[in-house]
Amino acid sequence: MAGAVDQAAFVEWLQRIGDNALILGHRVSEWCGHAPVLEEDIALANQALDLIGQCQLWLGLAAEVEGRGRTADQLAYLRDAVEFRNLLLVERPNGDFGQTLMRQFLFDAFHIELLRALKSSADPRVAEIAAKAEKEVAYHLERSADLVVRLGDGTAESHARMEKALKSQWPYTGEMFLDDAVDAAMAQAGIAPLPSSLRPAWERTVSEVLAEATLAHPGEAFSHKGGKRGVHTEHLGFVLAEMQFLQRAYPGAVW
Amino acid sequence: MYAQLVKSEGAKPREEMTPEEIAFQERIDRGEKIEPKEWMPEGYRKTLIRQIGQHAHSEIVGQLPEGNWITRAPTLERKAILLAKVQDEAGHGLYLYSAAETLGVSRDELLEKLHSGNMKYSSIFNYPTLNWADIGAVGWLVDGAAIMNQVPLQRTSYGPYSRAMIRICKEESFHQRQGYDIMMKMAAGTPEQKAMAQDALNRFWYPALMMFGPSDKDSVHSAQSMAWKIKINTNDELRQKFVDQTVPQAKYLGLSIPDESLAWNEEKGGWDFSEPDWSEFFAVIAGNGPCNEERLGARVKAWEDGAWFRDGLMAHAEKAEARRRAARVAAE
Numbered sequence: 001m002a003g004a005v006d007q008a009a010f011v012e013w014l015q016r017i018g019d020n021a022l023i024l025g026h027r028v029s030e031w032c033g034h035a036p037v038l039e040e041d042i043a044l045a046n047q048a049l050d051l052i053g054q055c056q057l058w059l060g061l062a063a064e065v066e067g068r069g070r071t072a073d074q075l076a077y078l079r080d081a082v083e084f085r086n087l088l089l090v091e092r093p094n095g096d097f098g099q100t101l102m103r104q105f106l107f108d109a110f111h112i113e114l115l116r117a118l119k120s121s122a123d124p125r126v127a128e129i130a131a132k133a134e135k136e137v138a139y140h141l142e143r144s145a146d147l148v149v150r151l152g153d154g155t156a157e158s159h160a161r162m163e164k165a166l167k168s169q170w171p172y173t174g175e176m177f178l179d180d181a182v183d184a185a186m187a188q189a190g191i192a193p194l195p196s197s198l199r200p201a202w203e204r205t206v207s208e209v210l211a212e213a214t215l216a217h218p219g220e221a222f223s224h225k226g227g228k229r230g231v232h233t234e235h236l237g238f239v240l241a242e243m244q245f246l247q248r249a250y251p252g253a254v255w
Numbered sequence: 256m257y258a259q260l261v262k263s264e265g266a267k268p269r270e271e272m273t274p275e276e277i278a279f280q281e282r283i284d285r286g287e288k289i290e291p292k293e294w295m296p297e298g299y300r301k302t303l304i305r306q307i308g309q310h311a312h313s314e315i316v317g318q319l320p321e322g323n324w325i326t327r328a329p330t331l332e333r334k335a336i337l338l339a340k341v342q343d344e345a346g347h348g349l350y351l352y353s354a355a356e357t358l359g360v361s362r363d364e365l366l367e368k369l370h371s372g373n374m375k376y377s378s379i380f381n382y383p384t385l386n387w388a389d390i391g392a393v394g395w396l397v398d399g400a401a402i403m404n405q406v407p408l409q410r411t412s413y414g415p416y417s418r419a420m421i422r423i424c425k426e427e428s429f430h431q432r433q434g435y436d437i438m439m440k441m442a443a444g445t446p447e448q449k450a451m452a453q454d455a456l457n458r459f460w461y462p463a464l465m466m467f468g469p470s471d472k473d474s475v476h477s478a479q480s481m482a483w484k485i486k487i488n489t490n491d492e493l494r495q496k497f498v499d500q501t502v503p504q505a506k507y508l509g510l511s512i513p514d515e516s517l518a519w520n521e522e523k524g525g526w527d528f529s530e531p532d533w534s535e536f537f538a539v540i541a542g543n544g545p546c547n548e549e550r551l552g553a554r555v556k557a558w559e560d561g562a563w564f565r566d567g568l569m570a571h572a573e574k575a576e577a578r579r580r581a582a583r584v585a586a587e
Contacts, residue, residue, distance in 0.1 A: 022331075029325045029334075032341055033318035034553060036561020038349055038362075041318065045342035048325075052335045059331075073330050097564050150571040151564065158567025246329040246387055253445050255329035255387070255437075 005123075005189035009182045011066045012085065013192060015075065016182075016228055017114070018058030019086035022076055024107060025051030026239055027094055036097055043143060047104075050136040057129045077247035081236045088227040089172035091236045095165070098151060098158070102165035105144035109205040110176045111137050113198040122190030145209045152213025159214065166215055174223025176202070182228075257313030257377035257401060259468040260540065261306045264298035266479035283484050288414040291357035299483055303413055304358050305374070306485060308365045311351035312376040314344045316550050320384045321393060329387060336433055337390060343426045350422060354415040370555045378536060381544030382462050385455075388441045388448070392455035394434015396463040396501065402427045403497045404467070407487035435504065442508040449509075456505065457513045461531040467494040469533060499525045 029048035035041040059072035089107060094100045115137055118130035151158040177199045179187075186192040210217050226232065246255065269277065276296055282289070289295055318341050325341065328334035352362040368374040379397050384390060405427060408420045441452035468474055468490040480486035488496075505512050516529045538544065 032322035032325055034557045036564040038345055041345045042342055045338050049335055049338045052331060056331045076331055151567040154567025154571040157563045242326050245327050250447055253448055255333055255440055
């Protein structure tokens, strides 16, 4: 068990990882019934389901550590955008299927490294959730990487779409690897790795897959940031307006 | 089952049957299963394709009214359950298209017929889901009606269809329970929630009754399908069974069935109830339901927008195959 970890920082960090799962799960679930082929409808629903399940675990632990009697549902449904801690990348609108896939691949490649590192967290609750989630995310990455390769090296149109998707998602990847005081406190307590330490492995996966997909690596680029401290894109407010509607309109009701 | 008004082909009296047709009918009468490679009358094959295809289409169009509430599900658990359920529906579509493929029709051909309006899906999915209790009502009533039809179809004469049905029924009964569970929460909730539950029942009751298809006396295709055991019970038998099962469930919820003529009939040991408005049913089937345009439009859009994706995968598979061939040649 972690020693003198700052509880507020721990809760903050758990919300980051939980909110990534929640918001990406929400975005992926928007595809339900609208995918380009039936197998993809099934795969996307499955992936959204994994992410919502992970979010329940991470936000459940956040609520427990916080110790104010809140639940995972209250964290998901009763915080406003400024209190959300997800990366900007995961709240970006779905766009075409290529945009959705590229967003997924760039995130999966980061997510898997994070979860692998978390399996040896000093906090056994974190390690346990990570071990469960890692199995699911390994499939997510296998699928997203495979499809990026096929579509990058498919037709001229699929190549052009994937290239465009890469270009538009890329400036949102830098935020994944930025360290701040919360990250430093987590690393200090042995709970989580510094995000910057995950970059080399992510870079390897991404470079390999892009090369196989015949997509040009964008190289260094400007990074948008802010999600981890609650400064989001305009899109998150609409996600929450939709997601939280019933809880907000009928306070205290049991569903 | 989500098949209505399936046109049955090739009905003929026994004295006009060929020896092959008589032998086929006798196998069915003995309860044997017909398997894909075996001889079957053309009418049997065509009727099955229509019925299984319509059922498959209903499963995939059926994702839409429920998918409509995934992003607004009121708790994380409800969201997860609904996602799992809609994923099951897509999976059912997959089994059923595969069952249809064993009869010599591809999934793409069937989808083309759906998109061009030459094949139908169940009328029920042309109704909107307007409040959260509708998700409960869809599980309770729509899946409930589907199960009523599908349980007997586990014994249908065509092997692949029967096996698909066995798997589907297991999942559908879970769906119905989760729907009823939502209804219980809503009916026992705040006055607003209870009002949503009643509103959902009011709107879904008659459309659910329509799912069984028109009354037996107006159902021209039933006899041949029943002889072939593609259809096991008549529309009216199943509708009666559904009403008898559902009335006490509504009572338990404290909700009223929107039918003033609903009355227990001691003599038949079942409920008397009002027929749905069949002119509405035929209007919905003809494309004039509240959501026909959105539902079919959404499926066509998904297919058209996804063309580049499918083409890309195909092109990659061809390139990969060409590279493998070239490598083999080089190695030799």
